[in-house]
Amino acid sequence: MPATRYPELNVSGSPRQLGEQIGEALREQLRGFCDIALERVRKTTRISREAAHRVAAAALPLAEEYSPDSIAELRGTADASGVSLLDLMLLQVRNQLRDEPDHACTSLSFGPPFTPQRLLAQNWDADPALDPFTVVLTRRPTNKPAFTTLTQAGLIAYIGGSTSGIGVCLNALPAPSRFAPDGMFEPPLAGAWGVPHYFTVREIYEARSLEAAATAVRRATRAIPASIMLTTPEGPANLEVTPAAVCVQTSSETGIVVHTNHCLEPELTPFNTQFPELIQSCARLSRVQTMLGQVRGTLTTPAAIALLQSILRDHSDYPRSLCRHVNDDPQHGFWQTVFSVIIAPETGEMLIARGTPCDQRYETYAMG
Template sequence: MNSFTPFPLIEISGPPRARGRSYGEQGRERIGKSVALYRDSLRRLGCADADIKRYIDVLLPETTRWAPDLVEEMEGIAEGSGNPLSNIVLINARTEVLQLAKREKQIADTEADGCTGAVVLPRATRDGKLLHAQNWDWKTDCAETSVVLHIRREDGPDILTFTEAGGLARSGFNSAGISITANYLESDRDYGRLGIPLPFIRRRALETPHFALALRIVATTPKSGSNNMMIGTSEGFAVDLECAPDEAFPIFPERDMIVHANHWLSATALAKLKETGLAEVPDSLYRDQRVRSMLQAGHGDITMADLKTALSDDFASPYCVCRPPLEKDDGNLSATVAMILIEPSAGSMMIAPLPAINRTFTQYRLTMDIERARHAA
């Protein structure tokens, strides 16, 4: 396995089914690997195919009502990649499906989807531009199952997003200058009811031409489990939303930046719910502090190189900001799968696979046209 191969770029356009079919055809091999990865994970949990279908059938109806066009796009992905629709839904609802399986079978969750994210506002940067970045910590195999998706749209901003192959969106930005990253969170409110799978929410946020509309989608869409989503705009601001399934708690920049790992920071949130995720990500308690302190030292002169350095921190390795491949007690191999560096105003996203052992970045570009994006919508 050559894990240092750059993530392939897939460009799609047209109506939902057509762009989905193109996506499926171009990403067929990696989509197949994505499907195998999560079906194998579920089988190791003791799930039969009938169980997997049952979980998907529970999630799909409300998702279809909320975003019929995105379900149609998934149908196209299924056709283009030679998969049943259920496999594409599994990729996009893998967090929810895995959690439903573990809770039903009373299996402890040892696979927290980690991440350390940061947004730096223009007043803190050398060039006066907003910078947004993230380390995505998850299964090491995802270095071979992820892609960069460039979506050309006629009815809104174009999108550039890093995602698992077959996925609708993960981290990225749009041609209106809106950027998003996401981090794992957990609380005692999780899975009391089912909501919209997270990739759908991130995709909808990236489809919006205005910062306020992206915030509304993230803050108000019902979710199955907790999640943290950081939304920035090239206009020079950012808000972090710590989301319980039924409520969102905003965190605003302090000293012109936001840094977030995988534990709740909002005092209001902690007064209303119980943090339940730290057993699996205790390193979260220092990862965000390490990155924040390194960035604050350069306040007013921060560059993307500084963000790269901060997110490469190996303090307390292997439980560090930039994690090398690590085999967990359950046999799963996890790591920082990708470091993602976004400068929305420049239309630039740079990504390195497995950055703890590989520092080669590939640049992906998006043509920025804020006025066209806003009027197209």
């Protein structure tokens, strides 16, 4: 994997102008990601392009009703890049086409009293084939907060932070999906009916508080479950999201919130016995908690960043570790830590290691 910085792009203006600038600048990455996205879905799910396009087409009016500005941006991207709108929508719904999640992550959010500056971090464990299509993209929409995401080209939103003090990391959460009406799609397209997840993430970046962020998710007809780790002006938080519930988890006493890839909210924990554990999720959570349990007192910001880097580089139970490497697991052995990121909204910076953080340095990127 290349040990270099990710490409960076800044766009500004109306929704359509944002899309046009993205389409012109990232034309090749968009086409490449569209070409590979369905291929990667087919690693675990049998699906035709025609069936996938039917899901994308069904999601389009739902997404447009929920966030018309986001669809206006995608239309601009499609026109400027020559990539069809349905193919761009396919990127947004691809995680709804699988029988299982397409990535696993370990995420943490720090804030007072644990450390004075709010920090958010995660390892993104997924398919390294997606690295060439990953960029650091800053959008400055007219009359809305600017935000920067570490994202694959074409996604309407992904991991990052905003000028309103919101930071977002994303974890897969094995739990029920929303089922399509009978006969709408042939199997295995059962969990594909609703507003695609990335559109709700986009609305979170436009929020200015934890309550507004949670409301942005609650007002969507949600298609799939997800864990959304946040830093907000009120402090660290995590949203455990299913089609039926949005549970807000905070920790005002400790200033620490940690999540991997299983449900922690009491009303959702029964799902942990119904769905297979995703690449040692419980063991990863336990390891992070053990490392945090060794820390005493309040940390300075540099010490907190060093701690986060130490956790994200940890090799306990290597190669199935927090810093994950290719291994012999028959299902997920090709997954590895594709990038590691630490987000500091108060200083407008992201620290990103492109590749496994044990052997790649964290580089600083400006946000917003």
